[in-house]
Amino acid sequence: MNIAEERIDRLHGLAREAAADGEFDRSREYVRLARRLAERNRCGLPKGLQRSACDACDVYLRPGRNARVRVHRGRVVVRCHDCGATKRHPVD
Ligand SMILES: [Zn+2]
Numbered sequence: 001m002n003i004a005e006e007r008i009d010r011l012h013g014l015a016r017e018a019a020a021d022g023e024f025d026r027s028r029e030y031v032r033l034a035r036r037l038a039e040r041n042r043c044g045l046p047k048g049l050q051r052s053a054c055d056a057c058d059v060y061l062r063p064g065r066n067a068r069v070r071v072h073r074g075r076v077v078v079r080c081h082d083c084g085a086t087k088r089h090p091v092d
Contacts, residue, residue: 004041008034012049019060024082027060051078056085 001009015030031053038045045053052061059082061067068079071091079086 002041002043004037005043005046008037008043008046008049011037012046012052015049015060016052016062019062019065022065024059024066028058031058031060051087051089054080054083054085055087056080057083059083 011030011034015027015034018024018027018030031049034045034049035053035058044050053059054061054067057080059066059080061078061080063069063078066081068081070077070079074091075088076091077086077088
């Protein structure tokens with residue numbers, strides 16, 4: 001892991017904790033910082049964070065807190081309760 005990846009990993013943890021505490025705006029700040037780092041480093045967001053961040057509003061999605069997760073036709077459908085956007089990815 002290089003330094004950017006380590007920082008992204010730490011931001012991922014902070015974003016998750018902030019969302020758990022109901023601090024959604026704070027979790028957005030961490031997600032946005034992580035996105036910026038990933039872009040600059042050209043490493044892309046790690047899969048776990050990519051799937052947990054809302055593509056529309058950048059909030060960190062915690063099922064049961066600010067997101068609803070369903071499986072529909074073999075795909076995971078995650079709905080963001082903060083902005084109403086849905087994202088889909090394959091089950092793995
Ligand atoms: Zn959202």
